[in-house]
Amino acid sequence: MTQPPIVTPEGFLAHWQGHRRLTRRATEAFPEDKLFTYTAAPPMRPFGVMAWEIHQVSELTLNGLLTGEWVEPDWRQGSSTDRAKLLSDWDGLSARLDAEFPNVDLNFFAQTHRLPWGEMTGWEAAIYTIDNEIHHRGQGYVYLRALGIEPPAFYER
Amino acid sequence: MTQPPIVTPEGFLAHWQGHRRLTRRATEAFPEDKLFTYTAAPPMRPFGVMAWEIHQVSELTLNGLLTGEWVEPDWRQGSSTDRAKLLSDWDGLSARLDAEFPNVDLNFFAQTHRLPWGEMTGWEAAIYTIDNEIHHRGQGYVYLRALGIEPPAFYER
Numbered sequence: 001m002t003q004p005p006i007v008t009p010e011g012f013l014a015h016w017q018g019h020r021r022l023t024r025r026a027t028e029a030f031p032e033d034k035l036f037t038y039t040a041a042p043p044m045r046p047f048g049v050m051a052w053e054i055h056q057v058s059e060l061t062l063n064g065l066l067t068g069e070w071v072e073p074d075w076r077q078g079s080s081t082d083r084a085k086l087l088s089d090w091d092g093l094s095a096r097l098d099a100e101f102p103n104v105d106l107n108f109f110a111q112t113h114r115l116p117w118g119e120m121t122g123w124e125a126a127i128y129t130i131d132n133e134i135h136h137r138g139q140g141y142v143y144l145r146a147l148g149i150e151p152p153a154f155y156e157r
Numbered sequence: 158m159t160q161p162p163i164v165t166p167e168g169f170l171a172h173w174q175g176h177r178r179l180t181r182r183a184t185e186a187f188p189e190d191k192l193f194t195y196t197a198a199p200p201m202r203p204f205g206v207m208a209w210e211i212h213q214v215s216e217l218t219l220n221g222l223l224t225g226e227w228v229e230p231d232w233r234q235g236s237s238t239d240r241a242k243l244l245s246d247w248d249g250l251s252a253r254l255d256a257e258f259p260n261v262d263l264n265f266f267a268q269t270h271r272l273p274w275g276e277m278t279g280w281e282a283a284i285y286t287i288d289n290e291i292h293h294r295g296q297g298y299v300y301l302r303a304l305g306i307e308p309p310a311f312y313e314r
Contacts (some may be wrong), residue, residue: 001161005160006206006266007268011281015284019288027249038304040299041197041299044302106160109161109162110161110162123163124168127164127257131176134293136295137292139296141296142198142201142300143299145198146197
């Protein structure tokens with residue numbers, strides 16, 4: 001059974017990194033004093049806290065894809081309110097992703113794995129990570145609009 | 158070169174339909190008088206208008222995948238403010254997707270196509286459609302929270 005792939009590993013990595021670049025721009029678009037304090041709709045979290053969550057889930061997913069171990073992060077460590085630290089960690093993970101994603105065993109995507117939030121295939125885990133990023137970034141776009149700021153173009157990656 | 162696929166056609170269809178079910182629940186969660194009128198952050202559109210856009214882009218994408226023709230929708234026709242009509246069209250497309258997506262020529266995903274908004278591969282066009290849905294639904298979640306309504310669980314599909 002040799003079907004043409006819906007997406008190649010290179011295409012999947014490009015997809016993921018494109019979203020990471022866009023989320024980085026959204027993070028930068030916030031006024032520094034609003035990133036970790038402002039919410040457009042309580043009890044929703046500030047966008048900076050969501051961005052840390054995205055970072056930690058992405059790191060978990062890359063590690064899981066590489067090692068088969070899905071260790072729930074210590075979410076509290078993600079709550080630094082220093083944007084420079086967030087962006088620096090973000091860029092470090094983007095570099096790791098470029099360097100290490102090509103090492104992922106492709107059999108991993110079809111196999112079922114035990115994540116902190118349940119069993120899913122490697123594909124489901126990887127795409128869920130990106131979906132979660134898109135979901136929260138979309139929320140950040142409303143925050144930006146409510147602050148009178150035009151968000152970065154969604155179609156630019 | 159026979160690599161294990163990152164996602165099978167069945168997996169991709171399940172991914173798409175899972176998001177469609179969640180967006181349907183988000184659409185239903187709005188008070189009927191708010192769906193096409195309320196915005197949490199002007200000049201953003203009401204969620205019902207975004208849902209029609211998602212519907213039209215999804216229809217365009219399914220048609221494009223099946224025929225190779227990507228015809229820009231008449232966006233104005235998508236502006237009915239009757240939720241029952243929106244949900245009925247939505248369900249009709251979900252049924253079409255289940256029935257017709259298996260007929261898509263898998264070579265289509267790697268090929269480059271000319272869409273109304275530029276050239277992209279079939280994979281990029283298909284995943285962009287889903288990403289756009291997640292993005293706007295995430296915005297709808299903020300609208301719901303701002304209205305004091307708990308959105309449907311993101312992880313349930």
